[in-house]
Amino acid sequence: MTTPILSLDHVDFAYRADRPVLQDVSLALAPGESVGLVGESGAGKTSLLRIALGLELPTAGRVTFEGQAVGSRRRAELRGFRRAVQPVYQDPFSSLDPRMRVGEAIAEPLRSLGIPGDGDARVAQLLADVGLPEDAASRYPDAFSGGQRQRIAIARALAPEPRLLLADEPVSALDTSVRMQVIELFQRLARERGIGMLLVSHDLTIVAALCARIAVLQGGRIVEEGPTAEVLRRPRHPYTARLLASVPRLPTREAAD
Ligand SMILES: Nc1ncnc2c1ncn2[C@@H]1O[C@H](COP(=O)(O)OP(=O)(O)OP(=O)(O)O)[C@@H](O)[C@H]1O
Ligand SMILES: [Mg+2]
Numbered sequence: 001m002t003t004p005i006l007s008l009d010h011v012d013f014a015y016r017a018d019r020p021v022l023q024d025v026s027l028a029l030a031p032g033e034s035v036g037l038v039g040e041s042g043a044g045k046t047s048l049l050r051i052a053l054g055l056e057l058p059t060a061g062r063v064t065f066e067g068q069a070v071g072s073r074r075r076a077e078l079r080g081f082r083r084a085v086q087p088v089y090q091d092p093f094s095s096l097d098p099r100m101r102v103g104e105a106i107a108e109p110l111r112s113l114g115i116p117g118d119g120d121a122r123v124a125q126l127l128a129d130v131g132l133p134e135d136a137a138s139r140y141p142d143a144f145s146g147g148q149r150q151r152i153a154i155a156r157a158l159a160p161e162p163r164l165l166l167a168d169e170p171v172s173a174l175d176t177s178v179r180m181q182v183i184e185l186f187q188r189l190a191r192e193r194g195i196g197m198l199l200v201s202h203d204l205t206i207v208a209a210l211c212a213r214i215a216v217l218q219g220g221r222i223v224e225e226g227p228t229a230e231v232l233r234r235p236r237h238p239y240t241a242r243l244l245a246s247v248p249r250l251p252t253r254e255a256a257d
Helices: 045-052 075-084 102-112 119-129 134-138 146-158 176-193 204-210 228-233 238-245
Strands: 006-016 019-029 034-038 060-065 085-088 164-168 196-200 213-218 221-227
Touching: 006 045, 019 045, 019 060, 019 221, 034 045, 034 204, 045 164, 045 196, 075 085, 085 146, 102 119, 102 134, 102 146, 119 134, 119 146, 146 176, 164 176, 176 196, 176 204, 196 204, 204 228, 213 228, 213 238, 221 228, 221 238
Parallel strands: 034 196, 034 213, 085 164, 164 196
Antiparallel strands: 006 019, 006 060, 213 221
Protein backbone atom coordinates (compact mmCIF):
# COMPACT_ATOMS: atom_id res chain seq x y z
CA MET A 1 0.00 0.00 0.00
CA THR A 2 1.20 3.52 -0.75
CA THR A 3 2.17 5.65 2.23
CA PRO A 4 -0.88 7.70 3.29
CA ILE A 5 -0.52 11.45 2.77
CA LEU A 6 -2.06 11.92 6.22
CA SER A 7 -2.53 9.41 8.96
CA LEU A 8 -3.89 9.55 12.49
CA ASP A 9 -3.06 6.49 14.57
CA HIS A 10 -4.86 5.86 17.84
CA VAL A 11 -5.13 9.57 18.57
CA ASP A 12 -6.47 10.80 21.91
CA PHE A 13 -6.98 14.48 22.49
CA ALA A 14 -8.36 16.78 25.20
CA TYR A 15 -8.32 20.52 25.81
CA ARG A 16 -8.79 19.77 29.52
CA ALA A 17 -7.50 16.63 31.18
CA ASP A 18 -10.90 15.66 32.60
CA ARG A 19 -12.79 16.04 29.30
CA PRO A 20 -11.66 13.80 26.45
CA VAL A 21 -12.50 15.24 23.02
CA LEU A 22 -11.06 12.54 20.76
CA GLN A 23 -10.57 8.94 21.77
CA ASP A 24 -8.59 6.32 19.88
CA VAL A 25 -9.15 7.95 16.49
CA SER A 26 -7.45 6.28 13.54
CA LEU A 27 -7.91 7.61 10.02
CA ALA A 28 -5.68 7.50 6.95
CA LEU A 29 -5.99 9.32 3.64
CA ALA A 30 -4.29 8.03 0.50
CA PRO A 31 -2.84 10.69 -1.84
CA GLY A 32 -5.67 12.28 -3.84
CA GLU A 33 -8.36 10.67 -1.72
CA SER A 34 -11.32 12.61 -0.36
CA VAL A 35 -12.82 11.60 2.96
CA GLY A 36 -15.89 13.12 4.57
CA LEU A 37 -16.01 13.57 8.32
CA VAL A 38 -19.50 13.86 9.75
CA GLY A 39 -20.99 13.95 13.22
CA GLU A 40 -23.13 16.06 15.49
CA SER A 41 -22.09 19.41 16.87
CA GLY A 42 -19.43 18.87 19.52
CA ALA A 43 -18.41 15.43 18.18
CA GLY A 44 -14.84 16.67 17.72
CA LYS A 45 -14.65 17.31 13.95
CA THR A 46 -12.93 20.69 14.11
CA SER A 47 -10.59 19.42 16.82
CA LEU A 48 -9.59 16.53 14.56
CA LEU A 49 -8.81 18.96 11.71
CA ARG A 50 -6.75 21.16 14.05
CA ILE A 51 -4.74 18.11 15.06
CA ALA A 52 -4.27 17.13 11.41
CA LEU A 53 -2.97 20.67 10.75
CA GLY A 54 -0.52 20.40 13.61
CA LEU A 55 -2.23 23.26 15.47
CA GLU A 56 -2.96 20.99 18.42
CA LEU A 57 -0.92 18.04 19.61
CA PRO A 58 -2.54 14.72 20.48
CA THR A 59 -2.31 13.58 24.08
CA ALA A 60 -1.69 10.05 22.81
CA GLY A 61 -1.14 8.45 19.44
CA ARG A 62 0.56 9.72 16.32
CA VAL A 63 -0.19 12.03 13.41
CA THR A 64 1.96 11.61 10.33
CA PHE A 65 2.26 13.41 7.00
CA GLU A 66 3.80 11.17 4.35
CA GLY A 67 5.15 9.01 7.13
CA GLN A 68 6.77 11.90 9.07
CA ALA A 69 5.45 13.11 12.42
CA VAL A 70 3.32 16.25 12.12
CA GLY A 71 4.44 18.85 14.61
CA SER A 72 8.08 18.27 13.71
CA ARG A 73 10.15 21.33 14.42
CA ARG A 74 12.55 20.58 11.56
CA ARG A 75 12.23 23.54 9.23
CA ALA A 76 12.46 21.74 5.92
CA GLU A 77 9.78 19.24 6.94
CA LEU A 78 7.57 21.94 8.35
CA ARG A 79 7.78 23.93 5.13
CA GLY A 80 7.00 20.85 3.02
CA PHE A 81 3.95 20.17 5.20
CA ARG A 82 2.73 23.77 5.08
CA ARG A 83 2.90 23.74 1.28
CA ALA A 84 1.19 20.39 0.88
CA VAL A 85 -1.65 20.73 3.38
CA GLN A 86 -3.90 23.77 3.33
CA PRO A 87 -6.95 24.64 5.42
CA VAL A 88 -10.22 26.04 4.08
CA TYR A 89 -12.56 27.56 6.67
CA GLN A 90 -16.28 27.98 6.96
CA ASP A 91 -16.65 31.72 7.10
CA PRO A 92 -15.22 33.63 4.13
CA PHE A 93 -16.00 36.91 5.88
CA SER A 94 -13.71 36.39 8.85
CA SER A 95 -11.04 34.35 7.01
CA LEU A 96 -9.97 37.26 4.76
CA ASP A 97 -8.20 40.33 6.13
CA PRO A 98 -10.42 43.30 5.13
CA ARG A 99 -7.38 45.60 4.82
CA MET A 100 -5.53 43.41 2.37
CA ARG A 101 -6.18 43.57 -1.37
CA VAL A 102 -7.27 40.24 -2.83
CA GLY A 103 -4.07 39.91 -4.87
CA GLU A 104 -1.91 40.39 -1.78
CA ALA A 105 -4.01 37.94 0.23
CA ILE A 106 -3.54 35.25 -2.43
CA ALA A 107 0.18 35.96 -2.86
CA GLU A 108 0.85 36.07 0.89
CA PRO A 109 1.35 32.30 1.38
CA LEU A 110 3.75 32.27 -1.59
CA ARG A 111 5.86 34.92 0.11
CA SER A 112 5.71 33.45 3.59
CA LEU A 113 6.64 30.00 2.29
CA GLY A 114 9.44 31.43 0.14
CA ILE A 115 8.01 30.10 -3.11
CA PRO A 116 9.81 31.79 -6.01
CA GLY A 117 8.23 32.98 -9.26
CA ASP A 118 6.20 35.80 -10.73
CA GLY A 119 3.67 36.57 -8.01
CA ASP A 120 1.35 38.68 -10.19
CA ALA A 121 1.14 36.07 -12.94
CA ARG A 122 0.52 33.37 -10.36
CA VAL A 123 -2.26 35.40 -8.73
CA ALA A 124 -3.90 36.01 -12.13
CA GLN A 125 -3.79 32.29 -12.87
CA LEU A 126 -5.22 31.38 -9.45
CA LEU A 127 -8.08 33.86 -9.88
CA ALA A 128 -8.85 32.32 -13.26
CA ASP A 129 -8.69 28.83 -11.73
CA VAL A 130 -11.45 29.68 -9.27
CA GLY A 131 -13.53 31.58 -11.81
CA LEU A 132 -12.85 35.19 -10.79
CA PRO A 133 -11.84 38.06 -13.09
CA GLU A 134 -8.21 39.20 -13.11
CA ASP A 135 -9.07 42.70 -11.86
CA ALA A 136 -10.29 41.17 -8.59
CA ALA A 137 -6.64 41.28 -7.48
CA SER A 138 -6.67 45.04 -6.95
CA ARG A 139 -9.89 45.12 -4.95
CA TYR A 140 -10.63 44.59 -1.26
CA PRO A 141 -12.68 41.67 0.12
CA ASP A 142 -15.67 43.89 0.95
CA ALA A 143 -16.32 44.28 -2.79
CA PHE A 144 -17.22 40.57 -3.02
CA SER A 145 -20.14 38.35 -2.10
CA GLY A 146 -19.84 35.37 0.26
CA GLY A 147 -19.46 32.91 -2.62
CA GLN A 148 -16.82 35.06 -4.31
CA ARG A 149 -14.96 35.43 -1.03
CA GLN A 150 -14.92 31.68 -0.57
CA ARG A 151 -13.42 31.41 -4.08
CA ILE A 152 -10.76 33.92 -3.02
CA ALA A 153 -10.04 31.87 0.11
CA ILE A 154 -9.78 28.74 -2.04
CA ALA A 155 -7.43 30.53 -4.49
CA ARG A 156 -5.21 31.42 -1.53
CA ALA A 157 -5.29 27.83 -0.28
CA LEU A 158 -4.32 26.65 -3.79
CA ALA A 159 -1.41 29.10 -4.14
CA PRO A 160 1.27 26.79 -2.71
CA GLU A 161 -0.03 23.88 -4.86
CA PRO A 162 -1.28 21.75 -1.98
CA ARG A 163 -2.04 18.06 -2.32
CA LEU A 164 -4.53 17.96 0.52
CA LEU A 165 -7.20 20.42 1.65
CA LEU A 166 -8.55 20.27 5.19
CA ALA A 167 -11.94 21.91 4.88
CA ASP A 168 -14.22 22.70 7.80
CA GLU A 169 -17.80 23.24 6.60
CA PRO A 170 -16.48 25.14 3.55
CA VAL A 171 -19.87 25.80 1.94
CA SER A 172 -22.28 25.94 4.86
CA ALA A 173 -22.13 29.75 5.09
CA LEU A 174 -23.10 30.11 1.42
CA ASP A 175 -26.47 30.45 -0.29
CA THR A 176 -27.77 27.26 -1.88
CA SER A 177 -27.13 28.34 -5.48
CA VAL A 178 -23.58 29.52 -4.76
CA ARG A 179 -22.98 26.39 -2.69
CA MET A 180 -23.39 24.18 -5.78
CA GLN A 181 -20.84 26.25 -7.71
CA VAL A 182 -18.24 25.93 -4.97
CA ILE A 183 -18.90 22.18 -4.69
CA GLU A 184 -18.32 21.92 -8.46
CA LEU A 185 -15.07 23.84 -8.03
CA PHE A 186 -13.90 21.30 -5.42
CA GLN A 187 -14.93 18.45 -7.74
CA ARG A 188 -12.90 19.95 -10.57
CA LEU A 189 -9.84 20.42 -8.35
CA ALA A 190 -10.02 16.77 -7.31
CA ARG A 191 -10.52 15.55 -10.88
CA GLU A 192 -8.01 17.75 -12.69
CA ARG A 193 -5.29 18.09 -10.06
CA GLY A 194 -5.74 15.06 -7.87
CA ILE A 195 -6.08 17.23 -4.78
CA GLY A 196 -7.39 15.20 -1.84
CA MET A 197 -9.65 16.52 0.85
CA LEU A 198 -10.65 15.86 4.40
CA LEU A 199 -14.06 17.49 4.44
CA VAL A 200 -16.00 18.26 7.58
CA SER A 201 -19.66 18.73 6.85
CA HIS A 202 -22.93 18.17 8.61
CA ASP A 203 -24.56 17.88 5.20
CA LEU A 204 -24.47 14.27 4.01
CA THR A 205 -25.47 15.21 0.47
CA ILE A 206 -22.35 17.37 0.17
CA VAL A 207 -20.19 14.56 1.49
CA ALA A 208 -21.82 12.20 -1.01
CA ALA A 209 -21.00 14.64 -3.84
CA LEU A 210 -17.36 15.10 -2.89
CA CYS A 211 -16.10 12.10 -0.94
CA ALA A 212 -15.73 8.46 -1.85
CA ARG A 213 -15.24 7.53 1.79
CA ILE A 214 -16.91 8.71 4.96
CA ALA A 215 -16.04 8.55 8.64
CA VAL A 216 -18.65 9.13 11.31
CA LEU A 217 -17.55 10.71 14.57
CA GLN A 218 -19.65 10.42 17.69
CA GLY A 219 -18.50 11.73 21.05
CA GLY A 220 -14.89 11.80 19.88
CA ARG A 221 -14.80 8.27 18.47
CA ILE A 222 -15.07 7.06 14.90
CA VAL A 223 -18.10 4.79 15.07
CA GLU A 224 -18.40 3.94 11.39
CA GLU A 225 -16.22 4.26 8.31
CA GLY A 226 -16.48 3.05 4.75
CA PRO A 227 -17.35 3.84 1.13
CA THR A 228 -19.85 6.73 1.19
CA ALA A 229 -22.46 5.03 -1.00
CA GLU A 230 -22.40 1.92 1.18
CA VAL A 231 -22.58 3.77 4.49
CA LEU A 232 -25.43 5.96 3.31
CA ARG A 233 -27.35 3.04 1.81
CA ARG A 234 -26.87 0.68 4.70
CA PRO A 235 -25.62 2.37 7.86
CA ARG A 236 -24.40 -0.22 10.33
CA HIS A 237 -24.18 1.95 13.39
CA PRO A 238 -27.42 3.24 14.96
CA TYR A 239 -25.84 6.68 15.29
CA THR A 240 -25.24 6.86 11.53
CA ALA A 241 -28.81 5.78 10.90
CA ARG A 242 -30.02 8.56 13.19
CA LEU A 243 -27.77 11.06 11.46
CA LEU A 244 -29.18 9.99 8.10
CA ALA A 245 -32.74 10.23 9.35
CA SER A 246 -32.08 13.77 10.57
CA VAL A 247 -31.05 15.05 7.13
CA PRO A 248 -33.68 17.66 6.39
CA ARG A 249 -35.71 16.79 3.33
CA LEU A 250 -37.90 19.25 1.55
CA PRO A 251 -41.53 18.35 2.12
CA THR A 252 -43.03 16.67 -0.90
CA ARG A 253 -45.67 18.74 -2.55
CA GLU A 254 -49.19 17.49 -2.06
CA ALA A 255 -52.12 18.20 -4.28
CA ALA A 256 -53.76 21.40 -3.08
CA ASP A 257 -57.22 19.95 -2.95
N1 LIG B 1 -10.66 25.74 22.37
C1 LIG B 1 -11.38 24.88 23.11
N2 LIG B 1 -11.21 24.79 24.45
C2 LIG B 1 -11.90 23.91 25.20
N3 LIG B 1 -12.82 23.05 24.69
C3 LIG B 1 -13.04 23.10 23.38
C4 LIG B 1 -12.35 24.01 22.50
N4 LIG B 1 -12.78 23.82 21.23
C5 LIG B 1 -13.71 22.85 21.31
N5 LIG B 1 -13.87 22.41 22.58
C6 LIG B 1 -14.76 21.32 23.03
O1 LIG B 1 -14.35 20.13 22.35
C7 LIG B 1 -15.48 19.37 21.92
C8 LIG B 1 -15.41 19.15 20.42
O2 LIG B 1 -15.50 20.40 19.78
P1 LIG B 1 -15.31 20.58 18.21
O3 LIG B 1 -15.31 22.05 17.95
O4 LIG B 1 -14.14 19.81 17.76
O5 LIG B 1 -16.66 19.90 17.67
P2 LIG B 1 -17.29 19.91 16.21
O6 LIG B 1 -17.62 18.51 15.88
O7 LIG B 1 -16.41 20.64 15.27
O8 LIG B 1 -18.64 20.71 16.43
P3 LIG B 1 -19.45 21.71 15.43
O9 LIG B 1 -20.21 20.81 14.48
O10 LIG B 1 -20.38 22.45 16.33
O11 LIG B 1 -18.46 22.60 14.75
C9 LIG B 1 -16.70 20.14 22.39
O12 LIG B 1 -17.12 19.58 23.61
C10 LIG B 1 -16.19 21.54 22.59
O13 LIG B 1 -16.92 22.20 23.58
MG1 LIG C 1 -16.64 22.39 14.15
